[in-house]
Amino acid sequence: MEPASSIRNICILAHVDHGKTTMADHLIAAAGGGLVHSRQAGKLRFLDYRDDEQQRAITMKSACIRLRFKDHVINLIDSPGHVDFCSEVSTAVRLSDGALVLVDTCEGVHIQTHAVLRQAWLERLRPCLVLNKIDRLITELKFTPAEAYARCQSIIMEVNNIINAFRSEKYLSDVDSILTKPSSTGEEADDEEEEDEEDAFAPERGNVAFASAGDGWAFRIDQFADLYAAKLGASAKVMKKALWGHHYFVPKTKKIVGKKAAAGKYQPMFVQFVLEPLWKVYDVAVQGKDGAEKLNKMITSMNLTIPARDLQQKDPKLVLQAVMSRWLPLSEAVLSMVVECLPDPASAMPERVERLLPTEELLNEASTKIEGELESVRKAVEGCVRSEDAPCVIFVSKMVAVPIEMLPKQNAQGQHISDLEISTGDTDAGGRECFLAFARVFSGVVSAGQKMYVLSALYDPTVHELDSKHVQVATIESVYLMMGRGLEPLSEARAGHLIAIRGLGQQILKTATLSSTPHCWPFASMRFQAAPIVRVAIEPSDPADMGALAKGLRLLNRADPFVEVTVSNSGEHVIAAAGEVHLERCIKDLKERFARVDLEVSPPLVAFRETIEEEEVGAVNHNGVIQTVTPNGRCTIRVQVSRLPSAVTQVLDGSYDLLRNIIEGNKVASRPSTTSRQASSYPGEKGGDDPVTGLRNRLLAAVEIDTDSIGVQDGSNKKEEAKKWMSKLKRIWALGPRRVGPNLLFLPDESSPLVKEGGTSVSSMNGDAEDVALVKGYALVSERLGLVEKEADRSTSGDDHSSLFKEVESLESSVISGFQLATAQGPLCEEPMWGLAFSIEVSVNTRERSGTDSAENSGLGSDSAAGTSVENYGGALSGQIMSGVKEACRAAVLARNPRIVEALYFCEVSTTPDFLGQVYAVLNRRRARVLKEEMMEGSALFIVHAYMPVSESFGFADDLRRKTSGFASPQLVLSHWESIPEDPFFVPKTEEEIEEFGDGSSVLQNTARKLIDSVRRRKGLPVEEKIVQFATKQRTRARKV
Ligand SMILES: Nc1nc2c(ncn2[C@@H]2O[C@H](COP(=O)(O)OP(=O)(O)OP(=O)(O)O)[C@@H](O)[C@H]2O)c(=O)[nH]1
């Protein structure tokens, strides 16, 4: 058994196509126990073992392999770089302690480079940098060594700046939390600052490697420092410092001098001693036969032995690779960097444990009893304790479907297993696929046959409910070592290792924490970079296959960490994926592996939102009040809607999980620790330890910002507007749809003429002719957010009119439900509403009832109602109120200039100048808004940034590739929601408009209307097809199709 100090768990991260899998090939060839022959390294792409990965030449899932380098065991995970598979990056990062971040020196830092650096930072991985594809600087860009040096320097600086930005973000939030908690020590923050001063990546510290994975070589400065130290008679330490930065060698004096003394006469030492020799080898080698003699000389001077057969190859590129990979073997440089610069599990965990298992403050009494045990589990994880008596803790970051025939037919002892007994949960009905858990042992030892508790993310060990749905017991059937697609049975696995586990298919859907004791917190959930956005509806070609499809979808849902499988309201099966490529892979898996039936796939269903036109600030009073009466005439419903300040909508949109936790309330109240877990999963969140405060402050700030930013001439108006929203925020009754969406429901306005006795829960008034009680809840959301004081005990306040109170309170939920229904399905095309604020007043006529039940009491208000029957108010009435509120809300939206809201991608296209025109043409056709275009420094590439509607993005990559013969490549990342300013119901009315757009009969529908109609058609809702209005203009009909 190797000690923990000799283990490294690392992943390779980069933007798409920067050379991750190619580099992994070389590492496997050198240290993977003969799985890849060195001649095939870089061509085989061993870890891309899916056939679609090979065909499309992109990685689609993370794959793991164990390498042995010197005395070390390195568990290496190769991750995909395509944004569609960013969830696979999350699963890889969670199980690693260190990361190799690759950057293609030719292309530079891209969006996904940022994203993976952020992932690594959030999960507290230590990174190393590999500047890859240096060969392209030589052969493609024809850089001089000095130019190449400048390029490398600028990339290193850029990456360092990214990390510095993360650091200052954390620093700020730390300071914030210190300010909010004056008692805590300020020293920590000072330490942080000092630490900040050192750059994350510095070649002289050995955590930067220069490489060409394509040609199979890499080096660190150390290698050259050793070489020249001997030659020049300096110490290796001095050389190491001198080989990077402004240090120059003066041959006459044999001294190393600074920039001033060099006076521009010499090249930096890195250029002179490292890059120039490299460039020479390339120069000579590409000359083929002509340079053979020179090359031979070089080989001898470098003391290399290269088989003659390699040198006689016809292709100069192969000769070059043979020389380079022996001179500067890639695996040697990269793996020694891994071993030296990246931490082993035991030294990495103290830093990571706070992120994985955030400290919980235990407040309730029951929990203090098991505090000791919880703490000892945490200590074991933190120390990566590997003894048998330590609690065994494992985290499963994803489930992988493996064809059954890939499972080893022998057990760890080498005995043949005649027939694998695979339990039903682990496999599909046909027994063709088996689900394995991709996992890491964080403490203790695991072996086949062991029983473990499977904890879901919601499990709370301080609440003793062993039979609850958040904890189950499972038996580990087998433990495997992963070697790419190959599996080797293990008799046991100790803390610090990555493994695959069989036997958990029934208990785990996507991720879980396994523990040998129930007294263990589940690990914090993983963070994904994006949300599934592209949805399609799926049905079997043959309706008889419906059952197979349903089963297949269940398997798919399990096998992919990210995909979402749902059944829509209309009963369709819908799958949601991160993007087109991801979607294609899901469908292929579904067709060929999980369902094995022919499928019909709908065109992508794009999600939209509905809102109303943004109003001008200052236009405080709009009287768009919708009033309806329930069919039985008992209730009057009044609804008013307005648009939320957009910054507020943004805050609500961006804090979904946090809001849900706060609103679900009881957890936050009874176990404040939930909030601290939350805090640590959002390190960037302002407000430090208390996310509720943070969120509240951001909401309040959003109101200020927004009213600030809009061009309001009148300052007092602005203030008034802010004040108005501030006071409204104190009255938030509910959020919707589904209780946490970006729409607010306010309590009825106190100043409303209907409410005379403000402050009581039920107010009644004795009007001229009738008694009216207003349904009035309390500002639950404002209260939970701490925007208002907790109301004094509500339940006891109305003993005397408790019956009516109860009745009307039961109606409160109908109002909220109506609001939830309305915000879930807007009036335009039944898409959720977005950024709206509703005020709803529902007044119930109590007189009619009093009249029937007890005539003599009529007109006496709530007391008189106390003794009356409840039935009238329950059942039917609440249903009528619910649908009445829903309809009134939708009508209110329709009456206030409804607008459709679409999701936008942030899109980055890099292209050569020749194709810039075509890129613009494609972007224009897809309604993209170009933000900027710039020439990438030092290369012939242009980068174009744009926003593109998701609905227009399908086939974009292909389209672009075709139009530019493959010279332009796009990356799309989901950015934000934006409402289309066009009025979907626009009909030209004024003379000018008629002149411009025609009289309405011949105009083509505007974009907003087209989008709405397409959604309506898809949902089977009636679409107002324009039938010929004017017989003479029948041609408009043909255009409609
Ligand atoms: N010239 C050159 N090409 C390289 C180098 N490294 C990789 N490539 C090429 O770049 C392309 C992409 O390489 P991959 O290793 O598949 O890239 P990746 O980062 O794994 O890509 P994804 O997994 O899809 O994100 C392949 O065609 C490689 O041959 C290099 O050092 N120099």
Ligand SMILES: [Mg+2]
């Ligand atoms: Mg790859």
